[in-house]
Amino acid sequence: MAWIEDHLMLVILAVLAIIIFVFLFKLALRAALIFGVIAIIAIFIFGVSPNQMMDLGKQGVNSASTAYEKTIEPVFKKEMDDAKHVEKKDGSFVIQSKSVKITGKDGDKDAKVVYKGKTYDVDMNVIQPLREQIHTTKQ
Incomplete structure (x- = not known):
C-alpha cells in the first residue's frame, strides 16, 4: 500500500500520457483534414502558393509534437x-x-x-x- 502512495502520481501521469497522446493524434488528424480544405480554398480563390501553405502546416505540427515530447513523454518513458x-x-x-x-x-x-x-x-x-x-x- 505504501508503494502505491509513493508512486501514485507517476502512475497517473503515465496513464494520462497514453490518453493525451491518443487525443493529440486524433486532433492532429482532424486539423490536417481541415487544413487541407482551407489550403485548397486559399490556393484556388486567394492565389496563395502551395509552398507557403506547406510551411504553415509544418510549423503547426512541429509545435504540437514539441509540446508532447517536452512534457508527457519523459514521464511515461521513465515509467517504462x-x-x-x-x-x-x-x-x-x-x-x-x-x-x-x-x-x-x-x-x-x-x-x-x-x-x-x-x-x-x-x-x-x-x-x-x-x-x-x-x-x-x-x-
Whole structure:
C-alpha cells in the first residue's frame, strides 16, 4: 500500500500520457483534414502558393509534437524503463511495469492497458513505439 502512495502520481501521469497522446493524434488528424480544405480554398480563390501553405502546416505540427515530447513523454518513458516485455509465439505480448500492464497481439487494432483494475483500449499505433523502445533497451 505504501508503494502505491509513493508512486501514485507517476502512475497517473503515465496513464494520462497514453490518453493525451491518443487525443493529440486524433486532433492532429482532424486539423490536417481541415487544413487541407482551407489550403485548397486559399490556393484556388486567394492565389496563395502551395509552398507557403506547406510551411504553415509544418510549423503547426512541429509545435504540437514539441509540446508532447517536452512534457508527457519523459514521464511515461521513465515509467517504462523498468518494464518487463514478454512476447509469446502466437504474437501476443505483455508489457508489465510497476503500475501498468499492457497486453496485445500483433495484427490487432487495439491493445489493453490495465491501471488500478480498470482496462482501457489503446490504439496499437501508440503501443508499437513503446514496444520497440523496450526491445532495444532490454535485449
